[in-house]
Amino acid sequence: MNIKKSLKGLVALAIAGSFASSAVAAPTNAEIFDMMQEMKQELKNLKAENNALKGTVEEVAVSTDEAIKAQIKLANKSTWGGYGELHYNNLEGNGAGVADKDKIDFHRFVLYFGHEFRDDLRFFSEFELEHSLAGEGKPGEVELEQAYIQYDYNDTTQITSGLFLMPVGIMNETHEPDTFYGVERNTVEKNIIPSTWWEAGVMVTKEIKPGLTLDVALTSGLDGTAASSYKIRSGRQKVAKADAISLAGIARLKYTAIPGLELGASLFVQPDLCQEKVAGCGSAKMIETHAVYKKDKFQVRALYARWDIQGNVVATAGADQQDGYYVEPSYRFNEKWGAFARFETYDNKAGNTTDTEVDARSIGFNYWIDPTVVAKFDYVDQSKANDKDQDGINIGIGYSF
Secondary structure (H helix, E strand, O other), rough: HHHHHHHHHHHHHHHHHHHOOOOOOOOOOHHHHHHHHHHHHHHHHHHHHHHHHHHHHHHHHHHHHHHHHHHHHHHEEEEEEEEEEEEEEEEEEEEEOOEEEEEEEEEEEEEEEEEEEEEOOEEEEEEEOOOEEEOOOOOOOEEEEEEEEEEEOOOOOOEEEEEOOOOOOOOOOOOOOOHHHOOOHHHHHOOOOOOOOOOEEEEEEEEEEEEEEEEEEEEEOOOOHHOOOOOOHHHHHOOOOOOOOOOOOEEEEEEOOOOOEEEEEEEEEOOOOOOOOOOOOEEEEEEEEEEEEOOOOOEEEEEEEEEOOOOHHHHHHHOOOOEEEEEEEEEEEEOOOOEEEEEEEEEEEOOOOOOOEEEEEEEEEEEEOOOEEEEEEEEEEEEEEEEEEEEEEEEEEEEEO
16 A cells, blocks of 8 residues: 555545534545645745754854864964062161162063964064052053064074064073072173163064074164163163154174074164254264073173263263173082072273272072072172172072963
8 A cells, every 4th residue: 555645545534534523514635635735845844944954053063163273273373471570688788878778579570472473473572560569659660571573584584573672681682580590680781781671673683504693673772861870771761652863773693503602792873872852962882792601510601791972961971981791600509409609890980080880799599499480599799989888688589481
């Protein structure tokens, strides 16, 4: 028996029975056939809607999966990190006008953010809060120290544009607490270079041959009119609505071909240190050279930097020459312990006839709790002319990630 015909018969009987039980005239075979056709069309429509819904669900699943994969890919190309350091200073002042220093300070809290757009194009930034609290009347500052795009022009040439650290010295580009000895950074790079020093501009880095690189940059410049007696550190504009009448140029040659040895030399020039605001203030030139040598557990760092500034008003202030140097031997006993000694001298008024030199001697140790977490202790004795000095201890803890 044909199953399809049997089903039609059963449906017809059911319909006829329903009409008979309600005392309504039974439909004709033609009416029953039309009703079955309508039911058949409705089933067909329901099936089509079901298939469409199934396709939509599959599309949503695929779309969601692709979105998740895209987010994972984006996350893998984005990076973040940072560092911080807490300092305790207990120094006794000796001599007229030299105060004691007894302070505890979360000196720096820094966050890094970076992103790789593609293999040859990337972004990097550094955001810093100094002294815990910033704002009007507060001791700290919130600063954007780096924000640049870097492009690999080819295998040996990079182009960097934006806000970047100047290629000079040992610590200006690498100053996370776990990378150096001593609670405080050395006074020579702080006051003479002056670290940390960043400008806005464009820089080209060229690998001349393996282990020998050249950096050349055109950047924003210093503003000597903002300086205290033309001290270089006070002339940093930090690219905050900075005057750009007198731009600057810097070049650095760095040699690292011999394992454990780094040699570097930088030259900075600016046509007018005072951004053409002060008559008698002229051009500025800085030379810096350094060496870092590491052999097994022993390391020594040495650096010399000097500024020569033209102009009679600068010469009158004794600031036409500013220079300094330091030597720092250290010994790493094991993965946890290391000790150092540092001898440093700087003078922001080396051009005058009076003694304005500042000498400092430090000795101390680092204890690495983890490769990037370090506790520090040192004793420092800093002396100036006329028997003015400060001496005492510094204790700190720092980290990077």
